[in-house]
Amino acid sequence: MSSASPAPLPADPGPEIPSSADPPAAAEPAWVPPPEELLTYNAKLGLGLFAVYGSLYASFVLISAFYVEWMGALWAGVPASVWSGFALIGIAVFMAVLYGVLARDEL
Numbered sequence: 001m002s003s004a005s006p007a008p009l010p011a012d013p014g015p016e017i018p019s020s021a022d023p024p025a026a027a028e029p030a031w032v033p034p035p036e037e038l039l040t041y042n043a044k045l046g047l048g049l050f051a052v053y054g055s056l057y058a059s060f061v062l063i064s065a066f067y068v069e070w071m072g073a074l075w076a077g078v079p080a081s082v083w084s085g086f087a088l089i090g091i092a093v094f095m096a097v098l099y100g101v102l103a104r105d106e107l
Helices: 036-066 080-102
Strands: none
Touching: 036 080
């Protein structure tokens, strides 16, 4: 090993030369909150889709509770309750994609 000392650190550039660690003086904020109208539109859209899905799910539960023989009927060898459960999952995925398409990023 050599006995040479490590290289000296560079001098402080001073106040006139900006450092890479300093933020730019006129930098805009990284995130700006969306306008209230946009939040209202997206909230109403989400609540509307939730109401539609909630009513479909409530119908499924009520039919399952009060029409047991209908939910036990076989369609292609599979009970209607299984088909309707898969339909509910498919509808939920469709509605999520629909919300993603209809929700706005900007006015």
